[in-house]
Amino acid sequence: MLDAVGVALGQEPADSRIAIAYSGGLDSTVLLDAAVRVAGAARCVAFHVHHGLSANADRWLAHCDQHATALGVSFAARHVDVRRDPGVSLEAAAREARYRALDVLCDSAGVRRIWLAQHADDQAETVLLQLLRGAGLAGLAAMAPEHRPVGAAVTRVRPLLHILRAQLEDYARVRDLHWIDDESNADTRFARNALRHHVLPQLAVHFPGFRDALARTAAHAGAAQRLVDELARLDMKAAASEDGHTLSRDALVACDDERALNLLRYWMRALGLPAASTARLTDALRQLRDVRDDHGLRVDHAGQALRSYRGQIYWEAGDSGDAADETALTERPVTALKWRGESVWRLPAWRGTFVFTEVTAGDAGAAHPTAIPAALLMGQPLFARARSGGERMRCDAHGPSRTLKNLFQQRGVPSWKRDVPLLFVGDVLLFVPLLGVNLTALDALHADHAKHRTQRANAAGAAAERWIRIDWREDLLIA
Structure with a gap:
């Protein structure tokens, strides 16, 4: 454990602060403890995100604050309101809200890298979930030891990605660590929990090396994704406005379908939009090719609407309404x-x-x-x-x-x-x-x-x- 954290520490700029996402659960408790032992408490800062989804969320926040203080680690927390757009699961909405909050906390502290406590079992679960959902390369790439999403300012570092959950439990037992248990982790109505409790134990019996095999799949997908991202960056240079918020409709539709869809996906990630289904993007591309009237184009996704005007396409707030002109003025009180x-x-x-x-x-x-x-x-x-x-x-x-x-x-x-x-x-x-x-x-x-x-x-x-x-x-x- 300490060796894995030491390797990650060696990749950090000299004397930089080590920001750690600290939920208070087993995984992040082990990571925080190991980071303090290797880097020293003065160099570490723990960030906690209060989702408000559990009746115990306030108690978890207090626990994290007290534990970080006991270790001599700086602590900061942020409350988030988890809002679900149509078609987005609660898990996905909470994850996106958590990452946004962590980015804000990092920005406030002046750090550009954050350590996350995901481990080998987490990665295996993620790859399996993405396979079962028919995900593309970006989904199969799952987690990387170090990754900065397109358009993000903060790099996500995962020092424990090659460590098993059982190893974390052993470390915590030896160190007599105390952590909190999120009751939702036992709810097998959530797909990830169903895999964790019912599928992975059977895979471990019949395919003992499945975690390593899935990690290799993720690595191969990640390498391929980097190549298609590079192609998308080249297409963005030809099609995007200087600030990247609009694309040339002509430049996009001049691409073949696969390349155009790749550009749309990359552009949406750069704007911070959640990934859309292939069916949704295919419909968007069909409309872009076929609809001649700018006002006739509208594709809704995650609270946003894809619109077109004077040869440029861009995303607007989904409730921004339709044409507001002398022919369709909206009355409002003064x-x-x-x-x-x-x-x-x-x-x-x-x-x-x-x-x-x-x-x-x-x-x-x-x-x-x-x-x-x-x-x-x-x-x-x-x-x-x-x-x-x-x-x-x-x-x-x-x-x-x-x-x-x-x-x-x-x-x-x-x-x-x-x-x-x-x-x-x-x-x-x-x-x-x-x-x-x-x-x-x-x-x-x-x-x-x-x-x-x-x-x-x-x-x-x-x-x-x-x-x-x-x-x-x-x-x-x-x-």
């Missing part, structure tokens, strides 16, 4: 705010937030020519209103006023993204998400501000000299 310097204004009805950022006076005149005097925002109530049709604004300093519909079209904003709140100062349209500040209104407000600057300064105090930039941020974005 929301008001008496602004007093708030940095954010949350608008749940639009699933987004107005963000107010202070800039210096020098920046306001140069780098941020659309910055607004804070006194103007304080002078009258702010209103967030839905579009009613026919609104106009000027985005170009030397251009004419145009309808929002024309400006959205000019900027290539898909119709289903045009359902945004319009920000008014009193009765004046000041800001439109995805378009920016209404320069006509800004010029008038600046003129009024200059005319009454003394009065406004006296009324608003120091705020008269502050300048504010307004932005809009959607709540539901692909990571």
Whole structure:
């Protein structure tokens, strides 16, 4: 055990912190104990994820905190809300939530590698499950001693991958370790538990070397997956936008089916989306090849929808709705705010937030020519209103006023993204998400501000000299 941890420690950068995913169960308790013995407590940090799925979750959190403190190890925890999308199992949803939480904890601690306690039996179970589900290479690759998923910032390290569960039990017994038992591990309604309790013992009798054989299968699949990922990276360079959030529809459909499906899978992993079934991806590719009307394309998956606009395809929040234009406007109640310097204004009805950022006076005149005097925002109530049709604004300093519909079209904003709140100062349209500040209104407000600057300064105090930039941020974005 200590030898395996020592090998993993040798792969770590000198003097780096050793982050360990610590659930409090047998496996992670052994890993934490061995890491402390090899690397020293001062170098280790234990991360715990509270899923809230068990009535004992609070007790487990307390146990982990106390045990880490007793070892002299830094400890941090994060609560998660496990939400299941249609067709996603509770196990898969909890796993994804756990990895996301661990990534956040790593980021907070400034570490880019985390040790996980999966062992040889875990790997065998995973390969068998993936085989029974008809998984592809990515599924069969299962677990690797060291792996960083596409698009992730944190590398997952598994020092115990060649250690048997029985060896972990022996180590824990000799060291007199104490751990918690998750009652759900005995529930054979879960596929993994059924394999663990009913299938693996029989395999051990008739095929004693099955764990090593399945580990070799995983290694072969992993090598093959790296090759197809490299092909996908080449295709991404030709098809993806600079930020990777959109793909060229023409470039994708120019590929043969297998290569196009490989690119779609790789792109989705890079965006942090869960894997889709072959049937779902095949349907998406069929629509991309056959549907001529951009608005006719929609493939739903894991709370997201694949859409197309002006030759680009991308994923949108699945509940973002269809075309929001003069022909299909959504009515919403007007929301008001008496602004007093708030940095954010949350608008749940639009699933987004107005963000107010202070800039210096020098920046306001140069780098941020659309910055607004804070006194103007304080002078009258702010209103967030839905579009009613026919609104106009000027985005170009030397251009004419145009309808929002024309400006959205000019900027290539898909119709289903045009359902945004319009920000008014009193009765004046000041800001439109995805378009920016209404320069006509800004010029008038600046003129009024200059005319009454003394009065406004006296009324608003120091705020008269502050300048504010307004932005809009959607709540539901692909990571």
